[in-house]
Amino acid sequence: MTSHIDDDLLARYAGISESLPDAAVWVVEVHLETCSGCRSRLGAVVPPETAMIVARIGSELTGALPAVVPHRRLGVVRRWSTWSLLPRLMVSVGALLAALLLEVVNPHYPSPVLLIAPVVPLFGVAAACSRRDDPAWELVAASPQGGVLMVLRRTVTVLAALLPVLALVGWAAGTSVALWLLPCLTVTSATLALGSLLGVRRAAGVVTAAWVAVVTAPAMLTHQLPAVLNAGTAPVWAATGLALAALVWSRADAFQRLASRN
Template identity: 35%
Template sequence: MTNGNARIWHVSDDLAARYAEGVLPEPDAWSLEKHVEGCGGCAATVSEAVRGTAAGTVLAQVRDAVLASMPPAQAAPAVRRSSPRRPRVPHRFARLLWAAGPAVRGAWLPAVLVVAAGALALAYGTGYPGARALLLAVAPVVPVAGVALSYGPHADPLHEVTAATPGGGLRLALTRTVAVLAVSLPLLTLTGLLLPASGAPAAAAWLLPGLALALGSLALASFVGCRTAALLTGGGWLLAVLGPVPAAPGGAAGARLAEQLSRCFDGVGAQSAWASAAVLSAVLVTARRPVYDRPLGR
């Protein structure tokens, strides 16, 4: 694997063959997959080794079927990209965005922007005083929805294949969860800071609850599937917070919602409970790790 330098190495034919046969130890397989992301020559070596296996034959048949169903204008570039010569490596940010999952590159991201813009319009366009409280009530559900849309058979056409690779399974699920949190947490927190307080909790008070619900949803997904888990965690949260609000008299709905959120968010006790829930969810996710190597239910 080395090339005269401990920091520079390339994939040998033997290493590529063992990877293609599925007998390479998992840490070495992870290292190989990370290396070929930026090394076109090694990517071609591994690709050639995989083509010689039974799985490579099946993948070649799938590729031919896909190309046969594509219009000629799209099929020609695809054929050129499949050349065994050194492939052109896309920009790292583009690869990272693609790996981040359907939630970040699909309809979820515009939905987050709509939630943020809607809260600002509600506060400064109509003068509604409870805009921050309403945003804080919805914000913890946003990462949950992103996690649900990022992983599972509905998110990846080749989910069964990717889940079985060393870079798939729980590793891929956590990568996409981090991408969802990295987008939603700062964006919605910044939006909360721009809204009038009007008795609502601090703009950052929802961060631990949002993290706990996202991890809880990911842990529950190992039992019931991503979308069902998101429905249970996100729906349960909205029901608990928004349920008592319609009973508020007159125009006191905003104040009642702010009061509900204060009970859930404010104080060391409440935040400690959310932190404990996040830790327990992370432990459960780790304990259930083998389950993520199989296709999760819907």
């Protein structure tokens, strides 16, 4: 937000009026993090009983807790990634190298690199958005930067880490970037869209299983590259990816409610 929060929105956030949608709450809280003026105004519109409870708890805690200097850089890292993501990324890289080796050994089969490239990031995306793999998950998910913003940031981190590796492995295998990049982005968008219903971790498993059953397994059995991975399907992949990305954004509120399913 570039301007201050108006009085009506601030009063609704404080609970005087009807509740706000989750997306609006995130916007207000992000602004309050950096605007002392609006924080002061918020204190003036908080219901008296709430103000009394906060004042009493504050007085009891004063001097009881050690002073902690927040590490802003660490907070930024937590929003964009988690250290437990590194082993998952290494496994994804190992899968790509194994696919490259398989392609060298069996050049007559459809490219294994091309067949697994679209779903390789999903292992990392599932880990980046999983409470089981992030010790600070509850803190990050409950912050103003949680919900869909955290999911999108961490997905970008996974893609930024793996796309260069995919490009290098694809180049070594003689596979054009045009053949796997759009399917990769579209499949990732499909995972996030389904994740708004099931949770990202579960959605990644469902999408990966569907890809293997519909694309990878038939290709290995028939020794033919599926039509969905031909160069002529690029416009379809692009349109589908954009539609899924729009769906993810339209369902932003669902990611806040589904935090416990990840």
